[in-house]
Amino acid sequence: MRAKTVLLRDLGDRPLPSSFVPEGHPFHRPPTRYRLRIHSPNEIEPIRKTGLPISLFSPDKSEELGYPLTFKTRLIIAEQLCSALETSLPVIPFTNSESARNPLLEDYIVAMLRIDVLGARRIAVENRERLDKVRLLKRILQENLEGVAYRVRLDEFAPGLPRVPGVKPIARSVLTAEQTREFSRRP
Numbered sequence: 001m002r003a004k005t006v007l008l009r010d011l012g013d014r015p016l017p018s019s020f021v022p023e024g025h026p027f028h029r030p031p032t033r034y035r036l037r038i039h040s041p042n043e044i045e046p047i048r049k050t051g052l053p054i055s056l057f058s059p060d061k062s063e064e065l066g067y068p069l070t071f072k073t074r075l076i077i078a079e080q081l082c083s084a085l086e087t088s089l090p091v092i093p094f095t096n097s098e099s100a101r102n103p104l105l106e107d108y109i110v111a112m113l114r115i116d117v118l119g120a121r122r123i124a125v126e127n128r129e130r131l132d133k134v135r136l137l138k139r140i141l142q143e144n145l146e147g148v149a150y151r152v153r154l155d156e157f158a159p160g161l162p163r164v165p166g167v168k169p170i171a172r173s174v175l176t177a178e179q180t181r182e183f184s185r186r187p
Helices: 041-049 059-064 079-084 097-101 105-113 117-126 133-142 146-151 172-180
Strands: 020-023 033-038 054-057 074-078 085-087 091-094
Touching (some): 033 041, 054 059, 074 085, 079 085, 105 133, 117 146, 117 172
């Protein structure tokens, strides 16, 4: 058995963007239920205006944070909405709805752990001064990414990160070489 999430529109709500697709409902259920259908990153902003916990993580944002990397734009979405979502875009589910709605630096580091672990470390290194260490630790623990974070030695930026048995951290020499490597900016 699996849980299914549906979105319900109240009578006072504004008109919905076309990404909200009405779903059939049983005869005895008067409210119209909606599924969220997203096929382009351009569809996200109207959806965000409705207040749903969803945002984008694009290569441009990654470059802005100090790590130019080419990857397919990903949706960051609250985990409880995943079953109401139909999309062709890759998805990064977040357990914390507010982090999906308004991602901060620490949230992007956690998202990057699911794309490129060395990139997550590089973003932490590049933004060391403005990084909230307690929040980063909290977000890593909430998303259950302790093993991956420990592997790239994010405990330097999130003191208190538990050591994970069976996970061997990447050698400091490799991490140092990666941190000092120059990137050519994307055209």
